Amino acid sequence: QSVLTQPPSVSAAPGQKVTISCSGSSSSIGNHYVFWYRQLPGTAPKLLIYDTNKRPSGIPDRFSGSKSGTSATLGITGLQTGDEADYYCGTWDSSLTAVVFGGGTKLTVL
């Protein structure tokens, strides 16, 4: 069981917007930056969002991150079939003194 809670799956049509939630606690999301990864089948995770709401170079502004209290959200607009992947949130947990991840969310673009 993961320390951070994500929905197992989400879906939306091409061109639409989708959000993926990530729920934690005061010792994790509540007091630390959140990062998000996308993982295509058979490949390593790729960083999408760091410091809760910043995008690395090369990541389009269709991807956004936000946080409120002990929950974080990844938003993806203008969905494309190529966005179908698994998405993971992560952060530091100061109670565990550990990096923690969510269980992952499978995005389907219908």
Add this chain to the structure above:
Amino acid sequence: QLQLQESGPGLVKPSETLSLTCIVSGASISNSNYYWGWIRQPPGKGLEWIGSIHYTGSTYYNPSLNSRVTIFVDMSKNHFSLILSSVTAADTAVYYCARHKGGTPEDDLDLWGQGTLVIVSS
């Protein structure tokens, strides 16, 4: 350009020790601005952080694995290694090495190796 490459045996027997190395190219592992980490992913499951290390030897381990894990740096070879003892089938996973972008293990893991599958089986 910085690249990370995992290496090690793909098959380990139950109760034995798993040993993997992450070769860092394109940058010095002794750069004080980075921590270096290991993450694993069992087949069909999510990501699990194993632990992270700074070249000074400062380490952080997943509490659930702490008693079985050792991570160390070899600056002469510019690589860092993972040792996991007393493995079971539950340790079967793709093992990734990665870099924390900042100078603490709290920072995001911005660069990853391609991963290597380790199967625990007799």
